[in-house]
Amino acid sequence: MPVKKEFEALLDVTRGDDNKRKDESENISVSPAVVMCARIRDHLRTRIGIHWRRKVRLLLVTGDEAAIEQLVPGLRQQHWLEGNRTVLIYGGSLASEPDREKYIALRKLRRGRPLDGIVRVMPSSLTLTPQISESDLHGLEKISELLGYAAPVWLWKLCDSEWPQADRAVQAVGVSFPLRATEDDVARQLAQMLPTLREQGMRQIAEETRHDFLLRLGQQLIDGGIAQWRWQLAPWLTASRQRLALRGLMFSLPEPRTVDPYQEADTSPAGQPHLLTLPATWLGIVDDCRRLRGHHVGMAWERGLACGLLAILGLWAAGLLLSFALNYSQIASVAGKARDLVAHPSVSDYQLTALHALRNEAGRLVHDGQKGAPWYRRFGLDHHQQLLNAVLPWYGVANHRLIRDPANAALQQALNALVNSAPNSDQRARLAKPGL
Numbered sequence: 001m002p003v004k005k006e007f008e009a010l011l012d013v014t015r016g017d018d019n020k021r022k023d024e025s026e027n028i029s030v031s032p033a034v035v036m037c038a039r040i041r042d043h044l045r046t047r048i049g050i051h052w053r054r055k056v057r058l059l060l061v062t063g064d065e066a067a068i069e070q071l072v073p074g075l076r077q078q079h080w081l082e083g084n085r086t087v088l089i090y091g092g093s094l095a096s097e098p099d100r101e102k103y104i105a106l107r108k109l110r111r112g113r114p115l116d117g118i119v120r121v122m123p124s125s126l127t128l129t130p131q132i133s134e135s136d137l138h139g140l141e142k143i144s145e146l147l148g149y150a151a152p153v154w155l156w157k158l159c160d161s162e163w164p165q166a167d168r169a170v171q172a173v174g175v176s177f178p179l180r181a182t183e184d185d186v187a188r189q190l191a192q193m194l195p196t197l198r199e200q201g202m203r204q205i206a207e208e209t210r211h212d213f214l215l216r217l218g219q220q221l222i223d224g225g226i227a228q229w230r231w232q233l234a235p236w237l238t239a240s241r242q243r244l245a246l247r248g249l250m251f252s253l254p255e256p257r258t259v260d261p262y263q264e265a266d267t268s269p270a271g272q273p274h275l276l277t278l279p280a281t282w283l284g285i286v287d288d289c290r291r292l293r294g295h296h297v298g299m300a301w302e303r304g305l306a307c308g309l310l311a312i313l314g315l316w317a318a319g320l321l322l323s324f325a326l327n328y329s330q331i332a333s334v335a336g337k338a339r340d341l342v343a344h345p346s347v348s349d350y351q352l353t354a355l356h357a358l359r360n361e362a363g364r365l366v367h368d369g370q371k372g373a374p375w376y377r378r379f380g381l382d383h384h385q386q387l388l389n390a391v392l393p394w395y396g397v398a399n400h401r402l403i404r405d406p407a408n409a410a411l412q413q414a415l416n417a418l419v420n421s422a423p424n425s426d427q428r429a430r431l432a433k434p435g436l
Contacts, residue, residue: 033102036079037109040089043082043274053110055085057289060143060151062091063121070158070254071121074276083276086286094120094139103146115151116289117247118143124160128232137235140244144297151294152247154285155236158254161213166256168204168211172284173197174250181237181246183230190226190249194218213253247292252281316379323379331383334361334391341398347406355398362391 044052061068065076072088075081080089089106092099107114120136122128144150154174175189201214221229229249236246278286337358344351365388368374373382414431421428 031101031105033099033105036102037105039274040080040082040087041109044087047082048085056082057086057116057286058089058106058110058114059086059285059289060089060091060115060118061121062094062118062139063156064093064123064126067121067123067126067158070123071156071252072276073255078274081274081276084278084286086278086282088276091118091143094136096139098139098142098146100146103143107147107149112149113293114147114149115294117285117292118151118153119156119250119285120153121156122158124158128155130235133232133235137244144244148297149294150244150297152245152288152292153236154248154250154288155233155246156250156252159213159217159251161216161253163210164256165211165213165253168208168213168253170252170280171200172250172281173214173217173252174248174284176248176284176288177246179245183234183237186233186237186249187226187230190221190229194221197221217251243297245292245294247288248284250281250284255279319376319379320381322376323381326377327381327383330361330377331387334358334387337361338391338394338398341394341402347402351398351402355395355402358391358395358398362388362395365391 044056048055061072061075068090069076072081075088075090078090080087082088103114118140120140126132140153173193175186175193177185177189197214197218201212201216201218204211204213205215233246233249236244337354340354341351341358365384368377368382368384369388373384377384418428418431421431
């Protein structure tokens with residue numbers, strides 16, 4: 001046995017570090033949150049296509065576990081469900097510390113807008129006291145910080161019934177609040193909902209006397225419910241002006257298990273455990289998600305990098321436009337002066353002035369070539385050397401025609417007059433004087 005142990009030790013030494021790295025890599029585990037987001041991405045890409053990010057709504061469902069199970073049966077066990085291009089993601093209780101890895105993974109799932117909304121589910125027995133509201137708001141703020149994005153928030157109140165109403169026709173029951181809503185807005189929106197509750201409730205109870213949910217809800221709102229909700233939502237309205245946006249309040253009965261619209265977990269290979277049939281009670285929130293957006297929290301490095309790149313691109317574009325305008329003006333000016341010299345072949349003061357101006361432009365181009373063009377003429381659009389090479393031939397021809405040729409003719413005329421004058425005459429003496 002000692003010999004065998006020594007041999008195994010020697011074998012481990014000869015294998016080196018590669019074997020250790022292999023063993024360590026096998027022990028590395030992937031976070032369940034990362035796996036969940038990868039499955040969501042693959043599922044949506046398969047069902048909807050590569051442009052799924054613009055076509056789906058991602059909703060985080062939070063609250064008590066029992067309340068979430070009553071509203072969305074099976075969500076807690078499967079962590080996420082998808083139906084009608086809407087993904088419901090289990091968020092758990094807001095009182096507990098949020099799962100950092102989960103929300104970082106959600107942040108990467110769809111950058112820029114990780115969630116379309118957050119739903120806070122409340123059981124029928126819960127009354128939103130200021131302490132509970134502050135705890136929920138604190139939990140939502142932590143989630144927003146991890147996501148880098150504050151999504152709109154909906155409160156969902158589960159109501160109770162003394163008898164089953166599984167076969168009742170369901171619909172979205174709730175109100176939407178405007179931006180920076182006040183307590184008066186809450187009372188007004190709930191009061192405006194009463195006629196609809198009364199009309200639809202009477203129609204349902206006429207068909208089946210057990211279907212009294214809408215009528216009972218309307219009566220509860222009349223009997224002090226509106227004032228109670230006005231008091232309960234006061235902390236949420238204050239927070240909505242500052243950090244979070246409370247967008248609505250929804251009501252419904254728990255989803256019955258006997259008529260379960262959500263597909264139960266299917267462990268068979270051909271099963272699709274994460275598919276659901278979205279009930280009509282969710283249509284109010286789903287429709288609002290198409291119109292409402294949240295806001296970014298803080299300055300995430302991705303957003304900071306994007307803003308920095310946009311600022312650099314904006315400055316570069318402004319520099320390009322300025323450089324283009326100035327260089328175009330310079331080229332047009334030089335071309336105009338050259339055309340003036342060609343258009344008027346006769347020697348005149350105007351021609352000499354144009355030649356002088358063209359000479360100044362050529363001198364400026366030579367200076368730019370030696371010292372460098374001004375910064376506002378650069379940005380990749382500076383062509384002073386090419387312009388100088390194009391101007392010099394024109395300047396040489398014009399200079400010969402306007403200065404050299406007339407001077408040569410005048411000098412020849414003076415020399416001829418000097419040669420043709422009589423020897424020792426006063427005319428020759430005058431012409432021979434310097435400067436004549």
